[in-house]
Amino acid sequence: MKKLLTPVFAAALGLTLLSGPPADARPAHPVWRAAWGAAPQAPATGFTPNWSQEGFSRQTVRQVVRVTEDGDHARIRLSNAYGTSPLVVTGATLARTDTGASVEPGSVRHLTFGGRRSATVPARGELRSDAAALGLRRLESVTVTLHLAGTTGPATFHSQAWTDTYRAEGDHRADVSGRAFTARTASWYYLSGVEVSGGNPPRKGAVVLFGDSITDGFGSTPNADRRYSDALADRLDRPVVNSGIGGNLVLNDSAWYGERATARFRRDALDQPGVGTVVLLQGLNDIGYSEAARKVGAHPTYKPSPVVTSAELIAAYRALIDAAHDRGVRIVGSTLLPFKGTTHWGPTAERTAAEVDHWIRTSGEFDAVADFARLLAAPADARALNPAYAHPDRLHPNDAGYRLMAQAVAPLV
Structure with a gap:
């Protein structure tokens, strides 16, 4: 024993x-399942150059992740675990990845949070989006784009993504092309999870x-x-x-x-x-x-x-x-x-x-x-x-x- x-x-x-x-052991509908995740970290210099300490201001950050589960609907989890003030997300989209910072035409979904396109993630907290009707296939790459119109301050992030993340000046959350995303780094910012429901559990x-x-x-x-x-x-x-x-x-x-x-x-x-x-x-x-x-x-x-x-x-x-x-x-x-x-x-x-x-x-x-x-x-x-x-x-x-x-x-x- x-x-x-x-x-x-x-x-x-x-x-x-x-x-x-x-909570996830109690019967509920829909039942959400983890499809991708990254452990949040405090802003830091870390192994490689990144944007965590400077944060973002009037910019759009585009992040590519590979999901390991399929589903009929998807949602994202944002982490402000190491933020000392609320994080305001002006808007966010989810789309299937094409190449680099480009996404597949017709796949862009504007995400909502409690029915609104903008969201505030509390300091030291996290927030999930509402469900988006975008069917995902297991082992495909999806792109999450966050528009941050205000000044965020230092950003909760994951240092080593081993995948490029892209940044553009201004609002480019719904862009299909990746042309505006001229800066890149190898870390993830605020994004800590992608979850799915439906499909084949x-x-x-x-x-x-x-x-x-x-x-x-x-x-x-x-x-x-x-x-x-x-x-x-x-x-x-x-x-x-x-x-x-x-x-x-x-x-x-x-x-x-x-x-x-x-x-x-x-x-x-x-x-x-x-x-x-x-x-x-x-x-x-x-x-x-x-x-x-x-x-x-x-x-x-x-x-x-x-x-x-x-x-x-x-x-x-x-x-x-x-x-x-x-x-x-x-x-x-x-x-x-x-x-x-x-x-x-x-x-x-x-x-x-x-x-x-x-x-x-x-x-x-x-x-x-x-x-x-x-x-x-x-x-x-x-x-x-x-x-x-x-x-x-x-x-x-x-x-x-x-x-x-x-x-x-x-x-x-």
């Missing part, structure tokens, strides 16, 4: 124990991939949908939602890379409509940042960087397991990928990773285990990532590595 998560321990880890079933619930940069897709080919989550969606007949954040930590908040996993787990994983299984792959940054900081100095990328023990990580994993089970959600644990020869490598990190991986494999506390440490190990040295599956930094997989991970996970979810 599993030990129940106590309120005191849960509070210490930033989790809230829930009573009763989630899957027999099993959505799979949420929860983790750090490996889950987020670091090193995958940009604008090609070759992340680990994309490769898994290609193999399954059910929704796959990517809730990874590059640089994210399990135990500590990061100014650049989001709230700690134990604080964001409910919002980014358990609150996804229709979630049935979570796949957890996280902890290498907690272990490796202290090693990296010693090598490169006080760089913002590796802050905070305390030395983290295996016992601390295991306690956090147990909290996430209990939180998932309290919601009736399965949770699959993943061993940490080999990382010898990287910025994160060192004697303390090596020992801690081995202890964590042993516990994940042998404890029996996860509902299933994906042993990525063995799957992706180099033939000549199991502590290093196999060069055939490695990005040049030797810390992240390449496209082939992400496909191999998806192949291993598919039977477990």
Whole structure:
């Protein structure tokens, strides 16, 4: 019998124990299902240049996402989780993607929010649009366009999209052509979800991939949908939602890379409509940042960087397991990928990773285990990532590595 998560321990880890079933478990019509998602982050410099700190003023931002579920109607979820003032959205549209910033003629739908085309998202809050009558096909790309006529201030965003986002001056929310969208970046802004209803509901619930940069897709080919989550969606007949954040930590908040996993787990994983299984792959940054900081100095990328023990990580994993089970959600644990020869490598990190991986494999506390440490190990040295599956930094997989991970996970979810 599993030990129940106590309120005191849960509070210490930033989790809230829930009573009763989630809202989406109660009968309702229509029933909404997650089709795409991105975990919100506070405005930050991050890995690559982006518009989060400057925000938007009298501009239109156009964002392309790949949905993993079909439906007769669709709606979007906007997040102002890190805004200190209300976000005013003058108007928004949803359309099928053509190429780049262009959309398919005849597919543009003006979105409403409570029956109005304009909307205000409260500071620290989120807002869903009304249903739009646009049938979506599984694995197609859709374009969400937001017109922001006022000045937003710093923007809640998702740093690493691995997909281009476009910006135009003025109001171009209904444009079919992408000609006006002359600026681009590789992040998503305010958009945190696309949900669908109708269609052909899957027999099993959505799979949420929860983790750090490996889950987020670091090193995958940009604008090609070759992340680990994309490769898994290609193999399954059910929704796959990517809730990874590059640089994210399990135990500590990061100014650049989001709230700690134990604080964001409910919002980014358990609150996804229709979630049935979570796949957890996280902890290498907690272990490796202290090693990296010693090598490169006080760089913002590796802050905070305390030395983290295996016992601390295991306690956090147990909290996430209990939180998932309290919601009736399965949770699959993943061993940490080999990382010898990287910025994160060192004697303390090596020992801690081995202890964590042993516990994940042998404890029996996860509902299933994906042993990525063995799957992706180099033939000549199991502590290093196999060069055939490695990005040049030797810390992240390449496209082939992400496909191999998806192949291993598919039977477990």
